[in-house]
Amino acid sequence: MNPKRLLILSLTVFSLSLALLAFSGQGPGGPGNQAPAVQGPWMDKSLSPDRRAELLVGQMTLDEKISLLHGVGFRQMFASPGSAPPTRSLGGAGFIPGIPRLGIPDLQMADAAVGVTRGARFGRYSTALPSGTSEASSWDLKLAHDYGALIGRELRNQGFNMSLGGGINLTREPRNGRTFEYKGEDPILAGKLVGQEMKALQEQGVIGDVKHYAVNDQESGRSFADVKIDKRAMRESDLLAFEIAVKDSGVGAVMCSYNLVNGDYACENSYLLNEALKRDFGFQGFVVSDWGGTHSTTKAALAGLDMEMPGNTYFGEALAKAVNSGEVPMARLDDMVHRILRTEFAVGLFDLPPDRKVVDVFAGFEVAQRVAEQGTVLLKNAQGQLPLRASSLNSIAVIGSHADVAVISGGGSAQVDPPGGNAVPPPPPPAGAPPRAFFEQVVWHPSSPLKAIRAKAAHAKVKYDAGLDPAAAGELAKASDIAIVFVNQPTSEGRDVPSLSLPGNQDQLVSAVAAANPHTIVVLETGDPVTMPWIDKVSAVLEAWYPGIRGAEAIANILFGDVNPSAKLPVTFPRAEADLPHPKLTQQPPPASEADQVAPFPGAPFRMNTRRFEVEYNEGLKVGYKWYDAENKQPLFAFGYGLSYTNYAYSDLKVVPGSAVTVTFNVKNTGARPGAEIAQVYTTLPASAGEPPKRLVGWEKVQLAPGQVKKITLRLDPHYLSVFNPDNGKWELVEGDYKFRVGGSSRDLPLSQTVRLGG
Ligand code: BGC
DSSP states (O other): OOHHHHHHHHHHHHHHHHHHHHHTTOSTTSTTOOOOOOOOGGGOTTSOHHHHHHHHHTTOOHHHHHHTTBBEESSGGGOOTTSSOGGGOOSSSEEEOOBGGGTBOOEEEEEOSSSOOSGGGGTOOOOOOOOHHHHHHTTOHHHHHHHHHHHHHHHHHTTOOEEEOOBOOOOSSTTOTTGGGSOOSOHHHHHHHHHHHHHHHHHTTOBOEEEEETTOOOOTTTTTEEEEOOHHHHHHTHHHHHHHHHHHHOOSEEEEOSSEETTEEGGGOHIIIIIIIIIISOOOSEEEEOTTOOOOSHHHHHHTOOBBOSBOTTTSHHHHHHHHTTSSOHHHHHHHHHHHHHHHHHHTTTTSOOOOOOOOHHHHHHHHHHHHHHHOEEEEEGGGOOSOOGGGOSEEEEESTTTTTOEEOOBSTTOOOOTTSOSSOOOOOOTTOOOOOGGGOOOEESOOHHHHHHHHOTTSEEEEEOOSSHHHHHHHHHTSSEEEEEEEEOOBTTBOOSOSSOSTTHHHHHHHHHHHOSOEEEEEEESSOOOOTTGGGOSEEEEOOSOOTTHHHHHHHHHTTSSOOOOOOSSOBOSSGGGSSSSSOOOOOOOSSGGGEEOSSTTOSSOEEOOOEEEEOTTTTOOTHHHHHHTTOOOSBOTTOOBOSSOEEEEEEEEEOSSSOEEEEEEEEOSSSOEEEEEEEEEEOOGGGOOOSOEEEEEEEEEEOTTOEEEEEEEOOGGGGOEEETTTTEEEOOOEEEEEEEESBTTBOOEEEEEEEOO
């Protein structure tokens, strides 16, 4: 066929496909792109979002107002009959029909913690980014911005205008199955990173959402756990992370969590919602319940919940009744609606509806790989084992963790569909066995470390062993110059890991390989910190977390030195679980009586244990490294720790008090390779403050050529030096001596200076 005819034919096929897509409601112009055709004074872009919302609320009937406060979820169990026409939903986690009469757009929500989820339902591709913990290991606010911008762009391209992402729960309980979605154990680090992510996401015209508010730090019994924690501890730890993220980003939504906090469900907890979030943090957006996390009408509405998702059990007719009877004032109803609409105006949902188009796969690869390279932490490197020199290697053993085909990912609602399906399909369940539960699935992304290593070491024999038999893997290791053992820890929403040990025979596998070859490098693909009984026997360890769709390339680049690792741990790795604040995870007790067992939804094939139990966070504000410092426990790897292929030296610290304390110091690259150092500043507050020994108050990531010195100046936010006074609800700077310490890890702080502040 001549080229001209070929072009015409392809164009015809392309237009036909577009027409079909639009017809089926999946393409440009289809549902989900409902552009507001209505004109009204609220469409005047020169007015403020609040004024526009006010004008619009004034036009709405009671039923219309109520209709914006609940919607449907993608999981049928939550869909209440007649609540919304499902045909307009794009199949994301949530959908709330708009009001065409007033030009109010549909709200199309998708889970998007580490990339847009469930895209494949409509044959659409989204980038599987490395986990939140990987991003957090970069300590890089610019990178966090890129991470959020990519998710925002891909949501927009797929027609979604609201993200359910931005998880920020602190790693208070390191066995939490959702640690991978979050940003580690420090409130300032996590808050700053999520703030940037949400800011970037909203710049794409998509509403951001920070979750799960609050202290939802374990998955076990998450809907029945009553977290006990004092106000000061809560405000200075978990809530501080939310406060920073909300203030830095102006995020449009906050998702309240499943658990109870000090006796009240988080979604009807007036202290959390009305007092802390809306009054003290100045949050102007709306509070949406976690899926199925609404438990009342009047109590929740008066406590500050603005949207029930999904279903309309409490915020449908029941709310209309409560408003009609005066139990919930009309002013509060208007406030709920106002918060939603002002957010839609502020983020651009009215003026800039999603432009559906094919996701730019290569742009996504680029960000995913960069995050994995910046987020992979070098934990051990004895005798300069790494970087590998391809020219001096004749044989390499690659062992374990399906490294021949894939990298692992985190499960649950954050699960991004792998292109082409699960790269390591699970064996079918035995005949008669129930299908695997949503939270039990382990999904692998098609990114092959074996291939990436072969590409780097073209002249070496690179052999793979699945690692099922440690002795056989040891044989291969013995016959090879070096052995690279991949190990994994699957984690997921809905369940915590039973322990911090690597599951299965992986500890034995590493020990067997290390016994056979002194040049053993371990690559960890984990969601949580893990224990390493074999640490003294191996020569190098890389923590790659869940490294995303370009994980293999990133790992190979670090192994072979094309990228110099710069990441630092955002969580402490303990030596043993006995060192944790809670050596044993607090579990929900079995049902006490029949009354504790209910069907979670009508017609459900199982009954749920609804027995409440208390989770006592008596470690209070001693979260993560603060616990190890206060208790004088030596961690396996400390918060803020991470090696590089070069070395850095710190000097010339100068701390100057003022309205914002200024900290100045020099960092020098004393090695032979260019690299990036994450320089960290910690403060010890005066003893009278009653704080743990130190807290992170600032950091900077600095690029340095060999021999180069850079002067770093940080102006510290006074908030980060203050303590929360629960008696008057204010943050206060305690008068006294503050010791500022600077260095490359929370346990390696060569510089220090004490200055007097406050008074
Ligand atoms: C999760 C949320 C998620 C929601 C919708 C819930 O089970 O906790 O994080 O956004 O489902 O999928």
